[in-house]
Amino acid sequence: MEADASLLISAVVSGLLLGGFYAAVSVGVAISFGMLDIVNIAHPAFILLGSYVAFIGNTVFGIDPILSVMITLPAFYLLGMLAYQVYYVAFERRDDQSLRGLSFFFGLLFIAEVGLILVFGVDYRSVQAWYVSGNLNLGVVELPWRLLVPFLLGLAMVGALQIFLARTFIGRAIQAVAQDQQALRLMAADPTKIKRIAFGLSFATAALGGAAMIIIQPIEPSIGREYIGRIFAICVLGGLGSFPGMVIAALTLGVVENITATFFGPSWAPAVSFGVLLITLAVRPSGILGR
């Protein structure tokens, strides 16, 4: 019985840490899907692109994985702006987001994935850094650094973005763009430009999330697919457009998945996010903190 209890505690604690990482990979979709209403299902592919940037920076140049992604953030930002521009011209302006817009991102997902396979192969890759191994000993529980660092990175990203969205003109415009584009135009802000900036930000967060991912686990190109259901489950459960809700949902999913993995075996964990998603859609589609 005692063993079960300590097993449960460690499952909950590492689940919370995992949840912080989930917040890091989900925050980009919370922007693009929650605020811009663009269903970018290719998001995980760009997370992986970030992971491989961290991998190259780490193995070729010997830089810290998070730092090497930080250096390339402007490139990801521009890539995101470009992706939105294509999406806008080809789909949003034609009012054809649902069928062809979705399929566009679906195609991007596979192009990115196969591209990564052709360049890096299907071997698992990992990075070297002081926090990849070792624990922070707190007496009661031991916190592995490789979970703690992504957790802190995730919370820092969400916090910084929350301040940016609440305090700056562009941030408030991003929050407004899904609600009333006409009113935004009257405030002398171009909705398309605002969305371009927001989508660039979304890609930049994907890259940082990728650095967090390769710290937590070795990666290979097709691993991103597992994250599609997870990320969207988190965003829907949290309530679209709400960062605090998204963080709560991410932590919840992390804990539930970890408990499932501990007591039923890790091969069942991927089914959790689907269950959560389906129950949320059936019972409360507006999510925990949705408007």
Add this chain to the structure above:
Amino acid sequence: MASLVAKQEEEREGSRGLGNIAFIAVLAVAAAVIFGITRWVGQSYAFFAAYVVVQYIVLGTAWNILGGYTGYVNFGITAFFAIGAYSTVVMYKLTPWMPLPVMVLVGGVLAALVGLGTGYLTLRLRGVFFSIATLALAVVVQTLFTNWDFVGGARGAYVLRPRLAPLIGGEYIQYLFLVMLGLCVIVLATARAIERSALGYGFAAIRDDEAAAEASGVPTLRLKLIATALSGAFMGMAGAPLPYYVAYLDPASGFSLNYAVNAIAMPLIGGTANWVGPVVGAILVGGLQQYISVTISSAVNVLITGLLLVAFVILAPQGIVGLFKRRQP
């Protein structure tokens, strides 16, 4: 007024075409000719290659019944396809005497039920929620089969392909090809019949403006459920013969990405407006893939299909069929 005229024109055009039964007869003759040619070629490779292309016609048309006609995007193709395939594995183990067409039917019914369930929970919301749910469905169904030891779990299951084909003689792959051709005739006839029926007009109303359709009394939820169930059933049927085709089914092959990418890419490349598009897309892209697999490598297949998909949705939203229509106003 203009829309009324267009509608009348459309109806006149419709009545000019073949009736449903005549259309089935034409398809059946075409299928018989194709089968005859493949048999005349006489190599089993011809059957294996042709089977794949016809399977993609079935998958693409099935996807298009929901995606093209109602505008709801199903990303969970592999879930439905694999339900069909694994139901055959179960029946192969429990009731091996059962004829293949019955297995195909059972696989279709199971896939339809899963489609109904998912649809019932998510189709009342905006379309994107359905799409996201189907994406997640593919992952969870794969998890279920990977953990189910009876059907081989992660290791996979061997299915012994009988040496000889029943009824027609020759290699068993000929029989598999024949079953798939028959399925193809049924799917195409169904798709075309839907287009010309009240059901098809209801689907089109949902695609063009769901709120307006709902307001004018179209039972949108029921129609969407019918489309999801039909589409899922045909995907499951397309997957049912797969265990015999590959002779060894594991989650990696049953849930292969190729099915998902192709079933979406082929209708969008060919054109989603009617039944012709998926056929054109499947024959062109499927044929190209067979060629690439032989000459270059099969890993490049997904890349090229993905690039074609993105290029077509951006540059030619009406697909290949649409390109030809524009030339003759």
